Amino acid sequence: MNNQPGSNQIQLITYVDRLSGGGVSELHQLLQQELGGLFDGVHLLPFYTPIDGEDAGFDPTDHTAVDSRLGNWQDIASLASDYPVMADMIVNHVSAQSAQFQDVLAKGEASHYWPLFLTRDKVYGQAPEPAELAAIYRPRPTSCFTELALADGRSLPFWTTFTANQIDIDVQSEPGQAYLDAILQRFTENGVKLIRLDAAGYAIKKAGTSCFMLPETFEFIAGLSSKAKALGMQCLVEIHGYHQTQIDIAKRCDWVYDFALPPLVLHTLFSRDAKALKHWLDIAPRNCITVLDTHDGIGIVDAADHQGQPGLLTDPELDALVEQIHHNSGGSSKLATGNAANNVDLYQVNCSFYDALAQHDEHYLLARAIQLFCPGISQIYYGGLLAAENDVELLKRTQVGRDINRPYFTPEKVRQALQKPVVKALCALIKLRRSLQAFDGDFSQQLNDGQYQLNWQHQGHSASLRIRLADLSAELVWQHSGKVQQHCALSSLLAD
Incomplete structure (x- = not known):
């Protein structure tokens, strides 16, 4: 198996315990059995001591230790021997309990x-x-x-x-650099191949500035990426902000998130208008990791304007988008968003992507098809893979807004979810996507006469997603080199 992350790959992003019901070894087994054939790699959300702090592992007391409830570094190394593993490097802060x-x-x-x-x-x-x-x-x-x-x-x-x-850490101090170097060393010793730089945009503070994404921040990210690369790892930079910032940072690092994609996909499906999505895919970085949902919310700031510069969506379009999500979720997303539920991220809507689309199986499958046809590594969140609904009970218990989309699964609940028609269809779509060599080649798109089309071509191989915007019906068309062209209505996957 290819143990290096590449652009034609599909990754799972998950908490270890919330999907497996156990530790790293149980997740490893799940990937090889029930989820076999679906993923090329896995992003393990924080597995450090402790996993149940105030911010679900993003406030470690010891960033170099695996929480013993999940296993140990040998378990991480064993998983990494079969799947490229991404781990979070929390560069901005450490727990007050450290x-x-x-x-x-x-x-x-x-x-x-x-x-x-x-x-x-x-x-x-x-x-x-x-x-x-x-x-x-x-x-x-x-x-x-x-x-x-x-x-x-x-x-x-x-x-x-x-x-x-x-x-917050002083990353420019000698102890700050030593702290980060120790994390890098522990990662490389245990087979981690890709690092997500969490909250990197806030790492450099300077009087007289916004203390966010400064020129010095770009330099810090570039320097940390160089250290990682020297140790055989690549870096993914995690930044929510203006879309041009993503374009700029992509030139200085291995990978960036496409956080603009989720609101643009929702806007396309809600408005039956793909112009904004097409424009973004015309200019978006190609070294990106695409998501529809993550352990955080659905980003809004990523499609918004900034200091007089136009965004990918207008303010009225974003307002309509947010209200439609709240309506589709029956109001549950409103309980978890904004000033509600102790949120630290006012620029996001907390909601499962399945609920954001009113649990409409065909529309949800179409959203995933669009993601899988976009350039970059496709990263599927565990809750999204299993078409999880908003976990209002968990939200009520914790009063943490983001927990509405951070459900806990037992092995039995995973098996049950894998039998849902929409989940079976998504798994079939992922397996089809992984079988097509066209995605090793060139991407193009067309929008005319109410039809939006995403295409891939590579050495005689081809693949297209053709969407009729008026009714959101879609067709998959693909051809292996020298073989007969295949057609499949996307909705037919739900009937199989």
Whole structure:
């Protein structure tokens, strides 16, 4: 099996325990058995100690340790020997419960780890200008700083870009660089081939700026990517923001997310108009990882305007999109989005993609077909693979908005979900997509007379997705070199 990530691949993105009902070895078995033949690689969402912190593993106390409830590094290495594994590298912050930060709280400036963490004073001095603080780009409605008490009685404002339990790292300090280097080393020792740089856009703070995606941030990402590449790994940069930023960052790294795709696919299906989607695919980076859903919400900012520059969708189009999602989900997405449910991400709508499309099997399968025909690595979220509905009960228990689309499956629930017609159809579509050599070649698209067509050609092989926008009916057409052309109505996969 090819153990390097490539553009003609399909990956699974999943929490280990929420899909397998167990640990890494159970997930490995699931990939080889019930999910056999579907995926070329797997993105393991945070599996570090602990997996059940405030932010579902994105607030590790020890980024170099596998949570013992999931297994150990040998289990990761075993999985990586069969599938290219992507792991998250949380570059911006570490848990307030970590040994390093607890040492800082106990000893203050005398701590060996004092330079590892950012206080407001380190960037703005003792008397920051209110205008400079107001210019900081915030992913959440509250302050980027949290006053925390040291053992000597002082209280200092630490940088906490996301939550009060996630303390920002000074990645430019010597301890900060050593911290990140230790994570890279642990990854390469255990076969990780692709790294997702989580929250990298916030990593560099500089007075007088927005502290988001600065020129220095681009340099930091490029430098970290070079270190990873020297160790045999590639980097995926995770940034929600203006679409031109994605185009720019794609020139400096191995892979970027296509976060604009989910709202554009929804807009296409809701409005029966593919002009915005076609425009984006004309200009989008080709070294991208496509998603429709992830462990986070459906991004809105990725298609929006920015500082007077036009977005991929207009404000009225985005407003209509969000309202349609809320309507399609029966209002459950509204319970999990915006200021509701302790959200730290006001630029996203929290909803399963299946519910965003009103659990309409044909429309959901069409959305996945569009994703699978777009350039780049197709990444399928575990909840999306199993057409999961919004988990309102989990949301009520945790009061964390994103949990509405972070369901827990037992092995029995996985087997049940795999029998649903829409899931069986999606699995058949994925297997067909993986069998077609046309996707090793060139992509093109046409939009005319109410028909939108996505095409691939490679050395006599061809594949097309033909969509009639008026009624959202679609046809798959493919041909292996020297063979007879094949036709299949997309909806027919639901009947098989």
